[in-house]
Amino acid sequence: MDKPQRINLDQDSFIKLEYDATHDILFGYCPDFTDMNMKESNNAFKEVVKTLLQHGITKLMIDSRLSYLDVSSQQHKAVLELFALNLYSTKLKKFARIMTEDDQRENSVLQVIDEGNIPFAFKNFKDIPSAVEWLKSQSS
Numbered sequence: 001m002d003k004p005q006r007i008n009l010d011q012d013s014f015i016k017l018e019y020d021a022t023h024d025i026l027f028g029y030c031p032d033f034t035d036m037n038m039k040e041s042n043n044a045f046k047e048v049v050k051t052l053l054q055h056g057i058t059k060l061m062i063d064s065r066l067s068y069l070d071v072s073s074q075q076h077k078a079v080l081e082l083f084a085l086n087l088y089s090t091k092l093k094k095f096a097r098i099m100t101e102d103d104q105r106e107n108s109v110l111q112v113i114d115e116g117n118i119p120f121a122f123k124n125f126k127d128i129p130s131a132v133e134w135l136k137s138q139s140s
Contacts, residue, residue: 028060029063056091061095063098064097065100084118
């Protein structure tokens with residue numbers, strides 16, 4: 001698989017964003033969820049939504065593997081619910097997420113997806129190449 005040419009976006013942001021214009025994929029690297037930066041976590045996801053809107057991006061991959069969770073499952077779920085709600089205003093068609101090994105976090109994500117009636121295709125993956133392959137494919 002050829003490595004996409006990615007443009008780094010907003011390097012001052014709390015979340016690292018890269019854009020592959022060739023395949024219209026925004027790559028986001030999930031921030032840490034700690035008590036000290038819940039506000040920043042919400043702001044980071046708002047930055048993702050803002051970037052999706054500004055560029056009309058239709059595909060998103062969020063890598064959650066390296067972020068650290070030190071908040072209650074209710075706090076984590078609240079951040080995810082707000083993010084999912086904000087994604088409704090975008091042109092997003094496909095959302096790939098790289099999973100963690102934390103069962104608590106994965107349960108929160110699944111609850112938000114199941115309860116949210118989201119208007120885009122969503123899929124969890126264990127690795128980035130599989131996620132990118134799905135995002136590039138025509139299937140949902």
